[in-house]
Amino acid sequence: MTTVRVAVPRKGRPLEAVFERLAARTGTTDLADDVISTLQYEKAITKGNQTAERDVYDRLSAYSDTDDPLAPEFTLLRDDRAGMPRRIVFDSLTLDLDGYDLQLVGREEPFRALRTHEFALGFDSADLVLEEVVGLDPEPLTGLDEVNERIDPRDTDVRIVSGLGDTVWHTLLATPETRRQLDTDLDRSFVDTYEGNLCISPRYERLVEAVLGTDAIEGIEFTYPDEGAVEEAAIAETGLGVYLTVTGSTAHDYGLELGERLFPSETVLLENTAETTDATERATDLFVGADLETKLAS
Structure with a gap:
């Protein structure tokens, strides 16, 4: 069976937006709620707003059910900021959909993973696209629908497909x-x-x-x-x-x-146009079908 790999953030609001959209499209509400609540709990522990009864390795073992290939997996992320502990973040999840497997893969910088052609699809903040590749112009950039026009095709094959509305x-x-x-x-x-x-x-x-x-x-x-x-x-x-x-x-x-x-x-769906296949088009339609959004990329 074909597997479509999609790069997603490891934590934070952008990852929650992806799971919320996935739940709305596939009915996996309980799964999405479980991942989101787990990461919010771990964030609270990291920030000192919550006290954990188990150590980080026991929690990590409990979250990742290695006996179930379709269960979400988590990993430890080292926080380089002074005094900050390691944090449990999202690692991966595979869903068996109609005719293909959809695999969400956690990355620190999904947009950059697409730029290096490691993935055909991914989700990241629109802010990073502006910071990384959008050309500067005397005229202001006012909306997502203008971003792709400001990307030099010689610089990257990555384009914004659509936003997820977590604005x-x-x-x-x-x-x-x-x-x-x-x-x-x-x-x-x-x-x-x-x-x-x-x-x-x-x-x-x-x-x-x-x-x-x-x-x-x-x-x-x-x-x-x-x-x-x-x-x-x-x-x-x-x-x-x-x-x-x-x-x-x-x-x-x-x-x-x-x-x-x-x-x-907001969180945006990105595609590397040089890596697009029929399978990745199906995954794109899952997240931003005609009943939800209008694609920005041609």
Whole structure:
């Protein structure tokens, strides 16, 4: 039987989004809930919000049922940050579907695994695509449907197929004092006129350049939060910034006003177009069939 291997994140919200979509399409709700709850529990232990009665190796042995080839498997991930313990993360799962096996394989960087042609399909954050391969342009990048047009085909064969809808937003934030400096709404036109400091996370520098456009950031100097600082607090100190928001409640807590939603940050299905087969097309349709999403890639 044909096996279609799909690279997925090892932990976090993107992996949960994949399992939620898989459950909706295959009816494997109990399986998805089990994987998600296990990883959330392990995250709580890692962060010190939960106390475990068994050591990490006993838990790992209990989670991975080696006698069942269709059961999810987990593994230990070494966290390189100082003082952080090893963490149990997702490793793999194989589902017997109609005419083929679907194997989800955990990777630290699924997008990069597709770029090296290790996989034909995978899921990762749209943010990483912007950070890695999207070309910078004077005009702003405003949505997922524009991303593939900004990817140089000489650079990579990977394209976005569709988003999964687990959206948070890269949002323009400002203090009332900064916003009142210019007679315009808090949107891209504000940044285009503004000159001064703009506080962002250092891991999003290229992304912010892409979604604002290179013309708009002329006269802008990026600043970054100090290590361990709350991003919204750093933006409030700077006066203007870009950060991820869901409800914006934390931004309001620091006296910030919410401006334009610049770009959606969500989990996306990716394909390496050079590795596409009839089998991978079937797996793609499983996740983003015509009844759910419209493909972005041609």
